[in-house]
Amino acid sequence: MVNIQLLVVISTTLLHVTTGHLAKGIRFGRAATSKKERLWPHGVIPYAIAANFTGEHTNLFKKAMRHWEERTCISFVPRKETDKHYILFTIDKCGCCSYVGRRGDGPQAISIGKNCDKFGIVVHELGHVVGFWHEHTRPDRDDFVDIFYPSIQAGQDYNFERAKPEDVDSLGEAYDFNSIMHYARDTFSRGLFHDTMLPRTSLGFKGEIGQRIQLSEGDIRQTIKMYNCAPCGGSLFSPSGHLTANGTQCTWRIIAPEGHTVFLNLSDAILSASCSSSFSGDSIIVRDGHSSLSPILHSLCGGDASSRVLVSSTNRLWVHATFSRPPLSLSIGSFDVVCGGPLYSSSGIIQSPLYPDAYPPNADCLWSIRVPEGKQVAIKVLFFHLEAHKECIYDRVVIYEGSSEGGVPIDILCGQTPQGTHVVSKRSNQVTLRFISDSSVQKSGFELEFVEEVDECSLPDPPCHHKCTNTLGSFECDCDIGYSLRPDGRSCEGTCGGFLMTSAGEITSPNFPDNYPGSKKCVWEIESSLGSQIFVNVTHLNIEGMKSECSYDYLRIGDKEKMCGEHDSPILLTSKDHRLRIEFSSDSSVERSGFSLTFVSDVDECAEENGGCEHECTNRLGGRECSCHSGFVLSSDGMNCKEGGCFYQINTPHGEFTSPNYPEEYPRGANCTWHFVTTPGHRLQMKFHSFNLEEHLQCKYDAISLQDGPEAARASLGTFCGSLTPPSVLSSSNQLILHFFSDTSVSRRGFHAEYESVCGGQLVADRTPAFIYSHASYSDVRYTQGRECKWRLISTSPSLGVRIHFESFHLEADANCQYDSLRVYDGEEEDEDALVGTYCGEAIPSDLTSTGRSLTLILRTDDTVEERGFVLEYSESSQSNREKGGGTTKKPNHVKFHEIFIHSLRR
Numbered sequence: 001m002v003n004i005q006l007l008v009v010i011s012t013t014l015l016h017v018t019t020g021h022l023a024k025g026i027r028f029g030r031a032a033t034s035k036k037e038r039l040w041p042h043g044v045i046p047y048a049i050a051a052n053f054t055g056e057h058t059n060l061f062k063k064a065m066r067h068w069e070e071r072t073c074i075s076f077v078p079r080k081e082t083d084k085h086y087i088l089f090t091i092d093k094c095g096c097c098s099y100v101g102r103r104g105d106g107p108q109a110i111s112i113g114k115n116c117d118k119f120g121i122v123v124h125e126l127g128h129v130v131g132f133w134h135e136h137t138r139p140d141r142d143d144f145v146d147i148f149y150p151s152i153q154a155g156q157d158y159n160f161e162r163a164k165p166e167d168v169d170s171l172g173e174a175y176d177f178n179s180i181m182h183y184a185r186d187t188f189s190r191g192l193f194h195d196t197m198l199p200r201t202s203l204g205f206k207g208e209i210g211q212r213i214q215l216s217e218g219d220i221r222q223t224i225k226m227y228n229c230a231p232c233g234g235s236l237f238s239p240s241g242h243l244t245a246n247g248t249q250c251t252w253r254i255i256a257p258e259g260h261t262v263f264l265n266l267s268d269a270i271l272s273a274s275c276s277s278s279f280s281g282d283s284i285i286v287r288d289g290h291s292s293l294s295p296i297l298h299s300l301c302g303g304d305a306s307s308r309v310l311v312s313s314t315n316r317l318w319v320h321a322t323f324s325r326p327p328l329s330l331s332i333g334s335f336d337v338v339c340g341g342p343l344y345s346s347s348g349i350i351q352s353p354l355y356p357d358a359y360p361p362n363a364d365c366l367w368s369i370r371v372p373e374g375k376q377v378a379i380k381v382l383f384f385h386l387e388a389h390k391e392c393i394y395d396r397v398v399i400y401e402g403s404s405e406g407g408v409p410i411d412i413l414c415g416q417t418p419q420g421t422h423v424v425s426k427r428s429n430q431v432t433l434r435f436i437s438d439s440s441v442q443k444s445g446f447e448l449e450f451v452e453e454v455d456e457c458s459l460p461d462p463p464c465h466h467k468c469t470n471t472l473g474s475f476e477c478d479c480d481i482g483y484s485l486r487p488d489g490r491s492c493e494g495t496c497g498g499f500l501m502t503s504a505g506e507i508t509s510p511n512f513p514d515n516y517p518g519s520k521k522c523v524w525e526i527e528s529s530l531g532s533q534i535f536v537n538v539t540h541l542n543i544e545g546m547k548s549e550c551s552y553d554y555l556r557i558g559d560k561e562k563m564c565g566e567h568d569s570p571i572l573l574t575s576k577d578h579r580l581r582i583e584f585s586s587d588s589s590v591e592r593s594g595f596s597l598t599f600v601s602d603v604d605e606c607a608e609e610n611g612g613c614e615h616e617c618t619n620r621l622g623g624r625e626c627s628c629h630s631g632f633v634l635s636s637d638g639m640n641c642k643e644g645g646c647f648y649q650i651n652t653p654h655g656e657f658t659s660p661n662y663p664e665e666y667p668r669g670a671n672c673t674w675h676f677v678t679t680p681g682h683r684l685q686m687k688f689h690s691f692n693l694e695e696h697l698q699c700k701y702d703a704i705s706l707q708d709g710p711e712a713a714r715a716s717l718g719t720f721c722g723s724l725t726p727p728s729v730l731s732s733s734n735q736l737i738l739h740f741f742s743d744t745s746v747s748r749r750g751f752h753a754e755y756e757s758v759c760g761g762q763l764v765a766d767r768t769p770a771f772i773y774s775h776a777s778y779s780d781v782r783y784t785q786g787r788e789c790k791w792r793l794i795s796t797s798p799s800l801g802v803r804i805h806f807e808s809f810h811l812e813a814d815a816n817c818q819y820d821s822l823r824v825y826d827g828e829e830e831d832e833d834a835l836v837g838t839y840c841g842e843a844i845p846s847d848l849t850s851t852g853r854s855l856t857l858i859l860r861t862d863d864t865v866e867e868r869g870f871v872l873e874y875s876e877s878s879q880s881n882r883e884k885g886g887g888t889t890k891k892p893n894h895v896k897f898h899e900i901f902i903h904s905l906r907r
Helices: 055-071 119-130 217-226
Strands: 015-018 044-049 075-078 087-090 096-099 108-112 145-147 197-199 232-236 240-245 249-255 260-266 283-287 296-301 308-311 316-322 330-339 341-344 347-351 364-370 376-385 396-401 409-413 422-424 430-436 445-453 467-471 474-478 483-485 492-494 497-501 504-508 521-527 532-543 554-557 565-567 571-574 579-585 594-603 616-620 623-627 632-634 641-643 647-650 654-658 671-677 682-692 703-707 716-720 735-741 750-759 761-765 770-773 788-795 800-810 821-826 835-839 854-860 869-878
Touching: 044 055, 055 075, 055 119, 055 217, 055 376, 055 445, 096 119, 108 119, 119 217, 232 240, 240 249, 240 316, 260 283, 260 316, 296 308, 316 330, 376 430, 430 445, 483 521, 532 554, 532 579, 579 594, 647 654, 682 735, 761 770, 761 869, 788 800, 800 854
Parallel strands: 044 075, 044 087, 087 108, 232 249, 341 364, 497 521, 647 671, 761 788
Antiparallel strands: 015 096, 096 108, 145 197, 240 330, 249 316, 260 308, 260 330, 283 296, 283 316, 347 445, 364 430, 376 422, 376 445, 396 409, 396 430, 467 474, 483 492, 504 594, 521 579, 532 565, 532 571, 532 594, 554 579, 616 623, 632 641, 654 750, 671 735, 682 750, 703 716, 703 735, 770 869, 788 854, 800 869, 821 835, 821 854
């Protein structure tokens, strides 16, 4: 991955940066670069795409590159090992960013980050790669647009400064409001309806600026001038066509999907003027590749009238015709693109016809793939979207073992096959791949990669000491129970773990009670007598991690979740049957004291006739315990169930619940209450998936009622009955109550609902301190990605204020808090004047008090790193006498336009 040092002042580095949707970050300008060394030689731009992008992303990038190729003489080609300079589609912390033109010192990043994976945005980013700055930075821009500096966000003025004349060359092209490289009217606006830039009224331009749909005519003309494109010819992507010359210099680039072959039929047109060996007269040169540097496949010189068919060895042909006098309209040949054919190589790419566009109807393509002897063929899915059918009878890819279709298919693919899916030949070094489409629905198509594969595990000298699993391009070793892998990843050594055939025992982590070692994996397999269960008591647990978020070290017992963190009380678990697997794993970093557990087996008394229980039977050590379904209570005999009490206290942040006996009919005469309580500073949202109660206009018979909190005076959120699903409800506090009652007559199926904790809301501050937690599962897990939470704290009286005090604080750290942050505003307005502070990292913010009766807090997290979060206390207090907005705000340090070529655009 390419690392871009964003704040290094290098005048020769022209970097364009964007973050956010239609961008929130830094950018720089269009009009063509004046530095010719920034142009890509021969208009050829090699590219590579990072492996962390999905197939959908790759398809999008190729469509955007196709958009440029169709309209200009630019060619984007997959990077080869010999290409030193190339662009790399990646994700960098700058969001969307790309260098302007060719940097010239190796690979250069074009970052397509969060909210930037849109067609128009990628086309825009590629414009910077080609060599364009933003249009509004042209030296003559003041003749065309007015800049409204008071409307621009603080610190972003430099994005609107004019470029120096020596940096920009517009190549005689007029200012272009329609350019895909132009800012929008509200880019970097301080707020809604605040324009930062508009066309000058004297020009009478009424259209929108800042479009992200397609290249404008001006963009196309300027690219043609910048790269000196031939006036005749063009890029051809159709399955067939003609080459017609109407100028003295014509260049055609015939581009087919990968895995296709181009057949060029040169006509018998006479090239009248004689030519020298350097082809200075009338001539036609056909090159087997993408540019004027590709190998010559064939050449015709003056007087040669022979017709012939030429066949490409790749998916591209480059044709150049020179005439001493411009012909009016001379057909020099025609071409056809043919899918399928033999592919003899150790690796390659196969794409559907017309890819990345939708494949045509009634296609029938047959590829025969052969890799070196002694190898197998592996087909990997990079992108796959065909018409779906459970038996793949419409559009499909069929993969056969061997060199023909005579055998049984290895696999048949259709619909949307996940990226990374792979198919490997069983024995042969050849496979046959056939693609068929019918005459109806067409989808986006496919991109497949074939590679040679070796089953290392079947070699005469296996690479693994104990167990070997073949993987695509490699293998994985594992060890028998009681052994662990040595650092070489192949050999095994005796270690913790093993088979334990006993009815009771004790297990501890290595070195217990001292710290366990790093990079250990221990597995114990316990087996007791048939018909028994194994009871486990974890008496000590201190393992690196945050309880349920066990990303590093963990203890797993049976099929339960991984366990880590520090637990003060014992953990009791029971196996499903007479076998139990216990696994302990540590990484190479932090070590703790580990774990200690005891286990004992006991007869499963629930195994026969449900232990005599009418509803549920739970086996206990030395006995069994009966329990009842929701809405029922246990009879005095301890085995049978009867209708009874129905009250539930629920404290989990999310879950599902149902009416008693659901999905069967609920009991008559039921009276049930669910009291939901979530973390302070959060609200509860409830959604119903299924609902069917006895119907009545006023819900007098069977009904549910929702109450906004525990106090009787709190507002009702509604009473519902019948078969119409109630709307979603949202509490105003961290508590919600649901009452369900039924009469003694008609019963129905009841209801099925889910609830979840929702952050934010309006909270009243009084003299009694209350708390806000960053997320509902604070202390158990870290906060989640992509969150936005807004809390508004209001005092009970207009003459009083709100004070907040942080108990703990840890958000993702960054010098400018641009990833995860907590912003605090003095009052209800969310503008820069009211901003008190922007906080991130681990430093606990100072106490804050409002100048009025309210504070607004906004938590935002991005889609990468998560941390512990925060806890704060809020209460009513006297108002602060400081000036509003006078607090300290952590803002990025900005540099001037002429000091660094790093810029961004909020689209």
